[in-house]
Amino acid sequence: MLVHLLRRSVLGSGILGIGVKRRCSCALQSVGCPDKAQPADMIRNRAQIKRVLCVAEKNDAAKGISDIMSNGRFRRREGMSKFNKIYEYEYHLFGQNVTVLMTSVSGHLLGLEFKTPFQKWHSCSPVLLFDAEVEKYCPENMVQIKRTLEKEVKQCQLLIIWTDCDREGENIGFEIIDVCKAVKPNIQVLRAKFSEITPNSIRRACDTLSEPDSKVSDAVDVRQELDLRIGASFTRFQTLRLQKIFPESLANQLISYGSCQFPTLGFVVERFKAIQSFIPETFYKIKVLHEVEEDTVEFSWKRNRLFNHTACLVLYQICMEDPIATVTSVTSKPKSKWRPLPLDTVEMEKLASRKLRISAKETMKIAEKLYTRGFISYPRTETNIFPPNLALGPLVEEQTQSSVWGAFAQRVLEQPGGPNPRQGKKSDQAHPPIHPTKHSSSLQGNEGRLYEFIVRHFLACVSQDALGQETVVDVDIAQEKFSTSGLMITARNYLDVYPYDRWTTKLIPVYEQGSQFQPTAIEMVDGQTSPPQLLTEADLIALMEKHGIGTDATHAEHIETIKSRMYVGLTSDQRFLPGELGMGLVEGYNSMGYEMSKPNLRAELEADLKLVSEGRKDKWSVLQHHIQKYKTVFIESVHKAKKLDEALSPYLGAAQEIPEEQQQDMEIPLPIRKCPHCGRDMVLKKKREGNGKYLTCVGYPACKTAVWFPDMVLEVSRDQSICPTCRPAPVHMLKLKFRRGSLPPMMPLEFVGCIGGCDETLREVLDLKYLRAGGSGGSGGGRGDGPHPPAPPPPRAPSSNARPSLPPVPTVVPQPQPPPRALSVSASSDSNTIVCNCGQQALLLTVRKDGPNQGRQFYKCNGGTCGFFLWADQPGQQGASQSWGAPLQVSQPPRTTVNSANAGQTMCHCNETAVMRTVQKDGPNKGRMFHTCGKSREQQCGFFQWADENTPPSGAFDGGYNGGGNGGRQARRITGAATTPTNPPLPRGRARVASATPQDTLVPTCPPAMTYVFCGVDISTFLSIHPQNISAENCASALSWFYSLESRKKATKRHLRGEKSCCSLNVKAGGPVILRIL
Template identity: 55%
Template sequence: MGCLKLRQFSATIIPCISRRYFCKNVTNGTMKYLNVAEKNDAAKNIAQILSRGNSTRREGLSQYNKIYEFNTQVFGENAVMMMTSVSGHLLNYQFAPSFKNWHSCSPVALFDAPVLKTCQPDYENIKKTLEREIRTCQGLIIWTDCDREGENIGFEIIKVCTDVKPNLRIYRAKFSEITGASIFRALNTLGQPNKNVSDAVDVRMELDLRTGAAFTRLQTLRLQKVFPQKLADKLISYGSCQFPTLGFVVERYKAIEEFIPEDFWKIKMNHTVKEVTTDFNWKRERLFDKNTCQAILDICKENPQATVENVESREKSKWRPTPLDTVEMEKIVSRKLKINAKETMKIAEKLYMQGYISYPRTETNIFPKELNLVNLVEQQRQDHRWGSFASRIMEEGGPTPRQGRKSDQAHPPIHPTKYANNLAGNDQRLYEYIVRHFLACLHKDAKGFETTVNVDIAGEKFQAKGLVILEKNYLDVYVYDKWNAKEIWSYRTGDTFMPTVLEMVGGSTSPPKLLTEADLIALMEKHGIGTDATHAEHIDKIKSREYVGLHENIYFVPGNLGMGLVEGYNNIGLEVSLAKPVLRAEFENDLKLICDGLKSPETVRTEQIAKYRAVFETVMEKIRCLDESLGHRLDDRPQDVPQDRPTSGGGANNFRSVLKCPKCGSDMFVRERQNGGGKYIGCANFPNCKNAIWFTSNVESIEVMDGHCPDCGPNTKKLKMKFRQNPFPGEPNPNVLCIAGCEENVLEALDISRNSVTSRQNGTVASNNATTHNATTNDSVNPSSPSANNWNFPSNPHSTTTSSRNTGQTNDWSGGSTTNRPSLGSVPMNSNTAVGTGNEDIVCSCNKTAILLTVRKDGPNKGRQFYKCGDGACNFFLWAPDPDASTSESARTSFGNAQQNVRCTCGQPACLRTVNKEGPNKGRQFYCCPKPMGEGCKFFKWADEDDPGFGGGNDGDGGGGGGGGGGFRTANTSNWHGKAATSSKKKNDNRSAPYNASAKPRAKRKCGICGEEGHIRTKCPNNN
């Protein structure tokens, strides 16, 4: 329910929307609009603003997403508005059901497996609310957040609504804060959704799903076996942002772990005058040779008088901060307020929904000119903590922001949108920080006066700096910054003095510090890992997976599992390690190009999947490096587990759709049976749909070709099939075939149920090329049980094949599409006598005479005879005709003469073969062209069908000029029930029903007009 395939969504729905639905003008008359926000709080506040407090609320189908109704003006005309919301993404990507089970395929197959964008069960009521409400509306306005994710959520809403009502007028409201001015401005400047931005999110979501699932399954399934004592119940997840983030932590820890301290020495000198001590720094800083440093000190002590060479004084400024963006907020709040990034973003989102701050996910640090900063400052004058500073800004010339250099062209910097005095806890602390930062960047830099003194002692240079703070300015409100004054003695050029302290001191180099969250966010931003909106999520993920921990609740330390994983991937020798940021950074850059319209989503998707697949296959080949690294860190000996092969589960071509499932319409793909037991074609909608096409072990390999079948249409691909024993003598092996039903003898040869490849609706069988043939059912035949289609897929393939023969399947096909391929179960007869006489030689699939055996086991078939291969080299099997059954002499004579006289359309004597597979036609003989496939014609004729040239068959319904034939032979009689056929080139429109052992003799056919026997309605004298 609610499924949307990626390709359909991108290629079909959106172009249609962009051409037809995105409108700029509305017609006269009262319009009714459905407005949809991203969260319920946003919907509530937007409705409150647009209705000026006069909206009415009612319940939606989801208890968390209300509906608000009000009237307002849109495009200058009165309009009825209904405002509701979703709860984030309405649709999410997932693999087709048959790939969800971790053991259903090799992990490498997930790079090519079909993915669906579906509505999760928890969101079905939200979806139903949209579907219900949109029916009475003429327009749809999207009010989701104006970032990448919000744009994609908007297109999900559009998809759901246009599925119900395709002729909607669709608009996009763009805003950065939930304030009256911003919301009314958005309503008055409605635009169109940005498909490029939405496409970038779709590509990102799909790649994250494929790479995450493939590596997670590989790591988890293998490492649980390799380290059963330590990791047996552990989920070892992978993410293309997670691992580079983990890599930063491991890299810093290893730098500390591998650090070797070095001793150094330096000369310390200071001068104290009237209790003012001035510390001078040695220009050489430090030396790593003690003797050299001691020698220099000895020279200085021989002539210790210091001479002031010059004194420089200049104004010094400490710059105020630039307007606040998301990354800066996360870093400062983490350092100064000790609130982690995830909690920070959660609180910021809450403050935004309440209308206290602007949109908190922004890369912009430049205030737009149209933003009214004066009003925003005025709102803060009432606060007793920073109100006086806000007044100073207004009294000293108004706001003068220090602008940054970044803009995402979507949102302004984070700033307060209204005054709040009712907050508490971390909500209040974060709001206070945002206000103080906002006011600080609007005031003046701090002013000071710096003095630099340079002195000389015996040729060695020393320097001292002093600072006097003249104006604190922004520092009066921005308590998160410090600028300390440093007092030094007042020196003049040419002064001399004797140092108070002149000595050598030693020390040693220290390792770098462990990373804090702020450090980690800075590294992620620098290397392009994630976005401002996702940094916190990735950091939280590596903590929750226990890949890293926190030391003193501040510093990140990798765990043994995290260390082992990163070291293992580094040791594999990949050109670009998964623990390095290069791959993900390239991908993030490609996503920006999609947003800017400079690169197509399909190109990025294809390129990135190919990159990660190549890395994955290398990892699979060298997976033991990962085992060894983890064994070292876990202090556990790896178990000897067989190494997986990259090709397990099939190559990329096998995850192209072969054909559409006739049962549910989903794609069908080539799959591997469990335990390498062969191949089959399964429905992507398994287990919801259990349709499958099973192949015997004779099929060695299957490759899905690029070309489609011209008879079956573009949705049906041809297969290149290689057989262990070629079922098509005289034809190449491997062979290019279509198994969708256009070549009946291919189905016979490969033992494929027509019911598995063609749809059956209202008593008809429809092929993939939309050609439909009528099926006439024999009323005297009891239909098989409806439960026959409830197959136990995929654990019992044989029950699938068998039951599909008894589900009302007919043998309808287009005569023009039938080829001369010999059947796998076709049995050449070395005699021209009739079937059932016992005088013919039965030949198996090896072209050797079959042996006749008798069933000895107790059961319904005890005493029954059958043929099988004498050497046991093939799977040939055929029940022998019952000796008690007899065929009328006239039928035998006619049948024998027919074989001698039947010729194909090439003019050659037709080849007589026998159907061997289980089903309604088992044991039945047919004629086909004797030439190899591709050289002969497509002649086909059942042997029991009467030809105008030699009379009607026994118990035939009608004469030689009748319509299509194709009766069946029962298991215990050689009587044939069917109709005569004129030619194989005519459509066999009236095939008999499937064989049923309990069938009664068929009643004579009556005219459909007058009800009399002996003629049909087309020849009825009453037919006008």
């Protein structure tokens, strides 16, 4: 799917022609080998670099970096955006002094949106959004920032990206690169990588400049496009449908969907339903109490608890019979309470929520401010391991200034080995754990509380574990085991600075092994199992991280979304409770069979995005894979939408019925095939006027490919069968039902055919053009999809050079026949010589005209008189059906069987013996007998044939209407008692006639009686001919040939017009072709 940047008048010079594809290589145009560590080696013409444009992600970051690089001597001036200043100063870079212009953006500079026809909610069916074109554009509130970049970059020779060093920051960096390269294509680009805004970190970043990483940016592009397509399609579907189904509850409510927010909602609903379905059970246990002086010690039962009352009662009574406790063991061992791991983003969000009661969204907002002001390191990190090259001593020393925890920081510096962090197991290879970078005592409110937490956590993790001594006492009462434990803390260590953990001393009396005592009380108590608690925000974040939903930087955003949409609420103790709408949506989608509230789909996407960012998977393959996966789920969800209504009804009231017209508008048409012009799906849609349908491309109005079905087609629908021939697969077959009387009698009124081009029968009947790639549209120049389908094209006016649209006879089950030969040849000619209708050797030519047959060879009459034509690559298939694929799946035409068990009987389309009826209705045919299908009216195949026209073959003719395996028909030569196969029929559109001699008479094997009717034929005499090599498939061609060759009378009109015709072509079974004036 191509993604383009949108040209808009407000963008000034614009960013025309820059797209995501270009962005993948733009950085490579500006720098050299990425493996070289020294940035100076990657820069062309270093001496020419006089001015450097640096762009940070936020103005605070730009100011902080400028302050460090300039030692506080920068000059500030205004940019075009009042929120994004320009800081100018001198800096020593690449061994020379350069002028640095440092400015900033405000997050993403460009947005992603559907192109104009698809932006409005009612502009198209939501399913089309999976394939609709999208574009990068600059939002109105970013235009001034963009203009600043375009203006400043013109005077610079180098661009350095100083955005945050994560996926989003890398993608923002490439948006900056796109804008700048649109103005100055040859600008050189480098990337500064840093984790904190401190002097050491910034100077190190200047010394290790590298190339921007397009792979990391690609992962964001994929995520953005998928989020847009998935979110927009499901949101429009849900909102537009449910607002009509529940107008009183949801009339003005946006019912959004997101591939991350829905699994997040699913966790809340799942926990709530677990509580609802929980059945408490009563349990029983024995408790022993022992009072020594003022202390009461409780001994717990080693069996813990029993759910059988009788069993517990028996054991209790045994203990009461001999209630003396014997001390069996006294064990004393050292005990440690581990200091916390280094702080990553997820842990910071969870602990801030639990300990500080600050939401994850507010936590990330505050942390971002602290980072840009230089108080802490980068707050979006998955790492909980301090790298060995990070000097922790200076960071701890910075905190000795504090009057609150300064003394503890000094203890850490003085402890053996100095700061000694407890290391975790996670690293994103980009940023260290979150830690303070400088001391501050002026922060207030939540900023001060979060900063204090980060400092205390850092000092605790580089300190030492708390130490204690634990004593465990085991006793025996009537062979039942009980135990208790006590704790003596010997060294608090990290607990002195980390009040967020609790570890208290528990004192117990001194017991000696082997001693006995009388318990103060032995009790049998009962209790009940309790359900799990509702999720807290920390619990929810932990589940999201465990199942791979979102990233450390987006967890808070997804949680906030389900809260703002009223899918969930908060209890008084800040636990999540699902709302009625949230419950109904999750239950509705789960009842469809697609567990869309489960994390599986999104977790797979997140894993693929990681592989894209690492260069292990291709961006476009991942994008298309997940688009098709979610599109399939979406289509099935729409078809099962009533389950959504049923799930929401208990919460929102009775569902209202949607009028049938609106229901049809909301249905998602299933794809029939791919459009040969643009590659999108082609679907069946209802005509704006009438009840018919047409096949159209979903890319309308950009693509106007369409196929209009004539009025003779009463019904058309998608069949589940797939055409094995047409490409690109899958191409679904169509079920068609024709108007009675609109087809020749031998054709069934209902059959299944392929619209892909391989069914020549269907193409002839419907007078359709084959959908070839690169063409200009379907039959009649129809249009594609749109909010209102265009009117069908008007009927074609009769044309003197228009070929009549006569269908070939359908394929039937063949009788055993000798294989047909290619063409008849003279006795003296070579066996490979092609002879035309004149009996002369045909001329071999090559198609020169542009088109699908360009370069193809064919034969034609050397003298140009007989109209002979034959493709050179089909000499062995003359007379066979020239279908481009599998034969059309239709029922057998009616036929009279000969030389079989049913000899002489008429067979219907079902291949069963037809029954004979008599016309009872008053009229010219009253009393006339006819054959019809013997099944019930609902199951009849539509077969009809007058009994007096069912004439069996005569003489030595070996079977009436017998088709070959490829649809070919054979003529037989009658020479006495022996029959030999004659030449097969010619290709469609041509007929051969030669002077027939009495001893060499040819009789065509035509179907039992069929009549083709034409109008406008200027012939005034009764004519009868015995054509040679004319099959039933070419009867119409015989008439065409007769006009031009035999009578020299030219047909002016050949349009099929039924009863208004003035002449007819009558073909008797096995008999001659007769032209009769009506």
